[in-house]
Structure formats: C-alpha cells, structure tokens
Amino acid sequence: MDKKTSSPFIFEEVKTPIGKKTMIDNENTFLLANTKPSSNLHLPFPKDYKFESCFLSTSFEDFANDYRTFKVRSDDVWILGYPKSGTTWTLNIVSQLKNGFDFSKEPLAIYTGLFLERFTVNPEDGYKDLELLNKAPSPRVIQSHLPPHLLPVELWTVRPKIIYMARNPKDVAVSFFHMSRDALKYYSGTIEEQFDIFLENRSLYAPLHAHILAYWQLRNLDHLLFLNYEEQLADRFAAVKKIAKFLECTYGEEELKELMEYTSIENMRKLYTKPMNGFQFFRKGKAGGFVDEMSEEYIKKFDEWTAENLKYSDFKFAI
Ligand code: PPS
Numbered sequence: 001m002d003k004k005t006s007s008p009f010i011f012e013e014v015k016t017p018i019g020k021k022t023m024i025d026n027e028n029t030f031l032l033a034n035t036k037p038s039s040n041l042h043l044p045f046p047k048d049y050k051f052e053s054c055f056l057s058t059s060f061e062d063f064a065n066d067y068r069t070f071k072v073r074s075d076d077v078w079i080l081g082y083p084k085s086g087t088t089w090t091l092n093i094v095s096q097l098k099n100g101f102d103f104s105k106e107p108l109a110i111y112t113g114l115f116l117e118r119f120t121v122n123p124e125d126g127y128k129d130l131e132l133l134n135k136a137p138s139p140r141v142i143q144s145h146l147p148p149h150l151l152p153v154e155l156w157t158v159r160p161k162i163i164y165m166a167r168n169p170k171d172v173a174v175s176f177f178h179m180s181r182d183a184l185k186y187y188s189g190t191i192e193e194q195f196d197i198f199l200e201n202r203s204l205y206a207p208l209h210a211h212i213l214a215y216w217q218l219r220n221l222d223h224l225l226f227l228n229y230e231e232q233l234a235d236r237f238a239a240v241k242k243i244a245k246f247l248e249c250t251y252g253e254e255e256l257k258e259l260m261e262y263t264s265i266e267n268m269r270k271l272y273t274k275p276m277n278g279f280q281f282f283r284k285g286k287a288g289g290f291v292d293e294m295s296e297e298y299i300k301k302f303d304e305w306t307a308e309n310l311k312y313s314d315f316k317f318a319i
Contacts, residue, residue, distance in 0.1 A: 008039030008068065011061050012053065016202065021193035023202055024057065024186045030202070031058045035149045042156050043148055044221060045214075051149045052210040055202060059119050063126050064150065067116060070130070072154035075139040077247065081165035082211045083145050083204065084175035086229040088113065088281070090165055091143050093240055093263050097249040098139050103258050107268045109281045116144040116151075145205050148214050159223045161247055164215040167229035168317040169208055170290035170302045173198045175283065177293075183279035195298050199305050209309035216315045230287040230318035236260055288319050 012032040016022040023030070032053035040051065077094050081087040092107045106112075114133055119126030133142065144151060155162065177194040180187035187194065194203075201207040219226040225246045232239040240260050244251060251259070261267060265285030272282055294302070306317065 007065075008035050009061075009064055010034045010036060010053070011064075013058065014055075020200075020202075021189040021197065023180075023197050023204060025188050027057065029058055031056045031060050033060055033064065033150060040149055042153050044156060044218060045148070049217070051147065051214065052207050054147050054150060054211075055204060055206040057119075057204065059126070060117070063117065063119055063130075066127075066130055067146070067150065068153055070116070070152035070154070071134065072152050072158045072160055073138055073140065074158050074160055076160040077139065077141045078151075078155060078160060078162045079141065079143045079165070080151075080162060080215065081145065081167070082172060082208050084172045084179065085165040085167035086232065087143050087145070087165050089232075089263060089265075089268075089285075090163055090227070090243070091141055092268065093243055093259065094163065094247065095141050096259050096262065097244055097247055097251070098141060101251075101255050101259065103262045105271075106274075107263075107272050107282070109272060109274070110276070111274065114140055114142045116142055117146060147205075147211050148218070162221075162224045163243065163246070164218075164224060164226050165229060165232075166212045166215070166226070166315075166317075168287070168290075168319050169198065169306055170294055170299065170319075171229075171287065172208065173203075173302070174290045174293050176203065178279070178283060183276040183281065185277055191293060192295075192298065195294070195302070199301055207309075209306065213310075213313055213315060216313065228318060233285075233287050234318075236264070 014030050014032055016028045016030070022028055033056050034051060034053040077098060079087050079091045079094060088109050091113050095108055096102070114136055115129065116133065118129045133140070173195055174191070177191050197203050198206070198208065205211060215226060218224050225243070227239065237260055240256060240263070244256070265282055269280060269282040272280070310316070
C-alpha cells in the first residue's frame with residue numbers, strides 16, 4: 001500500500017484569499033487537516049459523526065503522525081480547549097493539585113508547561129517538545145488545542161482524565177489578537193482584520209464552534225470534564241472544588257483557599273516574570289472584556305455567526 005492510501009489523514013492546502021489579511025504574516029498557505037472516517041473508529045463518537053477539517057499551519061503535516069501515535073499514560077491529565085479559552089489557568093490549578101502545593105511557584109505558561117503541539121508557536125520546537133513530553137515524569141499535565149480526531153489515539157483508549165475549557169468567541173478573538181500581535185509578533189493586521197479572520201474560519205484551529213461542539217458531545221464521558229471560562233470565573237471556589245473532585249485529589253481546606261488565591265489572575269500576573277516582548281500573558285482575565293475593543297457592528301457579526309453555528313445544538317455560551 002502506498003503511503004497516501006495507508007495514511008489516516010486527509011490534508012488540503014489552502015491559500016489566503018487575495019486581498020484578505022492572513023493569520024500569520026508572510027504565510028499565505030495553510031493546512032486543512034482531517035482524518036479519514038475509517039481512522040476514527042477508536043473515537044467515542046457516533047459512526048457518522050462528521051469531523052470538521054482543522055485550520056493549521058502547514059508544518060502540522062510533519063508532526064501529525066507523531067501526535068497520533070503519542071504514548072499516553074493513564075495518570076496524565078490533559079487540558080484541552082480552543083486557544084485563549086483559559087487552558088493555562090486550568091493547567092495551573094491542575095498542576096498544583098496533582099504535583100503538590102507550592103504557592104510560591106511561578107505559574108506555568110506557554111514556554112514552561114507541557115504542550116503537545118508547540119510547533120504552532122515555533123516549528124523548530126516540535127520534535128524537542130515531543131522528547132520533553134516523553135521524558136517528563138508522571139503525573140504529566142499536558143495542554144493541547146487540537147480537536148478530538150487529531151489527538152493521540154491513546155487518549156481515547158487509555159482514557160486519562162481530560163478537562164476541556166470553552167470560552168465565548170468574542171473574548172477568544174480579542175485575546176488571540178493580542179497574543180499574536182503583541183506577544184508572538186506573527187500578526188501585524190488590525191483588530192478588525194483579525195475578527196474577519198475568525199468569522200471566516202481562517203484562525204488557527206478553526207472552526208471554533210465545531211471545536212467546542214465536538215467536545216460538548218463528549219461531556220458525559222466519565223474521564224472528561226467540560227468547563228466554561230465564564231462559569232469558572234463567576235465562582236472560582238466552586239470551580240476549583242469541581243476540578244479537584246474530578247481528579248480525585250485530596251486537599252485541606254486551607255490549601256484549597258490558598259490555591260484559589262494563587263490562581264487569581266492578579267496573583268498569577270504578579271508571579272509571572274516572563275513577559276513576551278513586553279506582553280503579559282496573564283492579560284485581562286475577564287468575561288466580557290471584548291466590549292472595550294469590539295465595535296457594535298462586530299459584536300453583532302459575532303453573535304450572528306455563533307447563532308448560526310449553534311442552531312442545531314443545545315450548547316450555549318454564558319455571554
Ligand atoms: S493559550 O495561549 O491558548 O494557551 O491561552 P489560554 O491559556 O487558553 O487562555 C488565555 C486567556 O486566559 C486568561 N487567564 C485567566 N483568566 C482568569 N483567571 C486566570 N487565573 C487566568 N489565567 C489566564 C488570560 O489572561 C487570557 O485571556 P485574556 O482575555 O487575554 O486576558
């Protein structure tokens with residue numbers, strides 16, 4: 001069998017439409033990554049579930065199979081979510097619960113936590129990171145933004161604990177804009193151009209709604225906890241307790257109180273000393289902060305976009 005027929009993947013290159021701003025400066029070609037239906041049999045989805053192709057940088061193709069065959073451990077905890085949905089916040093809550101409390105520790109973030117596909121930030125880091133992940137002592141707490149079908153097969157057969165974070169698309173888009181323009185410096189367009197990129201499903205890991213809906217479908221699995229950013233922020237104490245219960249972690253009441261204080265955005269901002277190009281990763285940490293930067297016109301466009309994409313679902317964003 002030739003390599004193409006035996007591959008579980010379907011890759012299609014797409015170009016940024018002429019006259020449109022691209023998600024990554026100097027890159028006009030991206031990848032739509034999907035899997036063949038016959039390669040999805042290990043997934044806890046109905047047989048006819050239609051997975052959307054995921055919009056990624058072309059370098060994903062080099063790593064796709066390494067991710068698919070990645071060795072998962074039963075005591076791993078995987079923190080998943082569309083980028084900018086609060087995954088790093090939850091990563092820090094979970095790391096403290098799983099790896100012993102140390103409230104003087106600098107919060108983990110983009111360059112210090114375990115992240116499956118950091119190649120999206122820097123392609124050279126891809127293989128280095130896989131090695132790092134394979135060598136990391138248990139219990140590992142691993143972040144990823146991939147949709148279910150592009151994640152390691154063993155995530156669904158070994159069944160480690162998985163936490164999924166969902167956040168409203170307007171705050172996600174604003175947060176993404178600041179991260180890509182101010183921190184990673186790979187985007188130099190306007191905020192409106194970035195919003196259009198989202199609305200046209202040309203943001204990395206798009207389509208955003210399909211990402212959330214795929215995991216929403218899995219919300220009743222006993223090894224998956226589906227959370228949303230806005231609820232977590234509205235009652236941080238209840239959220240931390242819920243996460244601890246799901247992970248079957250034991251703690252004292254004092255530790256729990258301290259953990260909640262440790263993972264407040266203000267405290268994480270204070271303890272985090274690695275600004276990227278002067279950008280503070282722990283930025284606003286608000287629900288609804290988009291109103292300061294999104295015009296009425298774009299709020300309407302985003303709301304219509306969301307309504308259209310959720311019309312057949314019972315999933316609702318808190319805002
Ligand atoms: S990434 O880069 O994709 O991994 O980003 P991710 O961690 O998923 O999401 C980043 C946003 O989460 C906010 N954040 C927090 N909010 C509330 N409380 C705490 N402790 C917290 N930690 C991180 C972070 O500030 C980003 O949102 P914005 O809107 O940019 O502030």
